Each structure stands twice: as C-alpha cells, then as structure tokens.
Amino acid sequence: MLEVIQLKDVRKTYGELIAVERVSLSIRKGEVFGVLGHNGAGKTTLLEMMEGVHQPDQGEVKVMGMDALTSRAFKEKIGVQLQATSLHHHLKVKELLRLFASFYKEALPIEELVKEFELAPLLNQYFKRLSGGQKQKVSLAIAVIHNPNIVFLDEPSTGLDPGIRHIVWKYIQNFKKQGKTVVITTHYMEEAESLCDRVALIEKGKVLTVDTPKEIINGLNIQSRVIFIRPENLDVGKLTEVSGLTFKHTGDSIEVKTNDVEKVIQRLYRWSEEQNWQIEGLRIEHGSLNDYFKSH
Secondary structure, three states: OOEEEEEEEEEEEEOOEEEEEEEEEEEEOOOEEEEEOOOOOOHHHHHHHHOOOOOOOEEEEEEOOEEOOOOOHHHHHEEEEOOOOOOOOOOEHHHHHHHHHOOOOOOOOHHHHHHHOOOHHHOOOEHHHOOHHHHHHHHHHHHOOOOOOEEEEEOOOOOOOHHHHHHHHHHHHHHHHOOOEEEEEEOOHHHHHHHOOEEEEEEOOEEEEEEOHHHHHHHOOOOEEEEEEOOOOOOHHHHHHHHOOOEEEEOOEEEEEEOOHHHHHHHHHHHHHHHOOOOEEEEEEOOOHHHHHHOO
C-alpha cells in the first residue's frame, strides 16, 4: 500500500525538554492513523512537524514525497484543524467559508460543504455565538474546503459532549470514504478504537508501538472482565480453588479478568450447575486501550 507520510529518526526539543525522540513511522494512503497518548506525550509536536509548522532538530519528514517546510505545493495537499482554532469571531459562518475558499485555486463549492456538514442553519450566525460542537463543524469544513489529500486533526473531539463527539466521528469516517488520509491525535481510547485503522502509541516523546488498536490491546496483554452478581450460596474461595482463576469480589459483584472470555463463561455455567447456584447479571467488559492508560 502506498505510503504518503514518512518520518525517519525525527527528534524535536524545546530547550532541555525532549518533545519527540527519534521517531520513525509511515502512514498509508486512505487510512485513519491515530497518534495516541497522554497530554504532554508529544502528540501535537509530532503532528506539527508533519504539517510543516515546525522543523525537526534531527531526521526527515516527507509528505506525499514533498518536504513539508520547503514545498509550496504541499500546502494545497493538506487540510489542518488545530487543537485550538482561532477564527474571526465577528464574521458570520457564510463569510468565513467564502474567505477561506478564496485562499485556494480549487476550493470546493460552498454549497457542497454546507450540505455535507449540515451548516445551513448556521450560515447567518456569527462564529463567536456558536456552541463548541457547532464551531467544530465549521472548522472541520474549513479544513477540507480545498479538497485536500491528507487531513490533520489535533484532538478533534476534546471538550465535546458524547453526542457531538459521535457526529464529529461521522465526518472523519466520511473523509476516509472519500479516499482521504486522516491523521488524528487523541487521548480518548474509545476514539482511537472506533476510528483508527492503525495507532502509534506515544509516551514521553517516544513511539512505543504502531499497530491496529486490536493488536496493540493483544500485545499489551490487556485482559477483558467477566462480571456477574454474587449468588448468596456461592463460596468464592472454593470457586477460585476449583478454577485456578482469581475472582475479585466488589460489593455485590464478582469479577474475573481473562484473555479467554468464552472459556471462562463456559466454566462458570458448568460450575453453577454442579454447585447449584444461579448466574445473574452477567456482563462482559472487553479490554481496551483505556486499561493501559489507567495503569500508566
């Protein structure tokens, strides 16, 4: 598969702070690629070097074969939504769209953007009076107003309520359907798992691993949890003895961590029949990247 972004041995420092330390990775055409990490892990710095905002102290950044800092054609190929977008507060949404469309030789028709991002009710409103979710929709529309090949989104759903966050996710999925490459930074594990084909897990400026969210979860040995209501006649100590598993008793619930959910459930039902107790309130919480972040 064609690689559209290549980073080789990239390093960036600010004084004594090492923001990015010797990162090498490649991003493929048409994928949603996530850079996942805690606040301060180096996500934004890494993204800004791909966007041509900052020059690395060491290493090489190529985007579609072009140098991000020296190529003028590069700017026509990418769309950027910054973590904190500062737009003209005293302009109406329709005026903002016209303004940014005028910056490019081949901007998309504004009517097309209005339809795609459902902006019709907002066109005559001043940007400063929009809600956080509405502002995010406008800034996403502006990021792709020139139909770029690659879209960079820095924390696209930070600060949004869950309903608006899922609307933003829909737009990101639409970018992929249109054949665009999307690079997002996020510290939301659910976001990375829902959107990203692959993820770079970054910590203290270093990329720990690059893989699909599922394979990262498997590689980190993040276990799922089988949880059920504790029956009155169940001796948890005896169940642990028989099963060899470790059961955690919390309030009225019992939890067991496992890499093989199906096997544990089969055993539970077999033991419940043998010992004459009932399984109630059974639920499964699958392991996620969130579990890794909670432990680090």
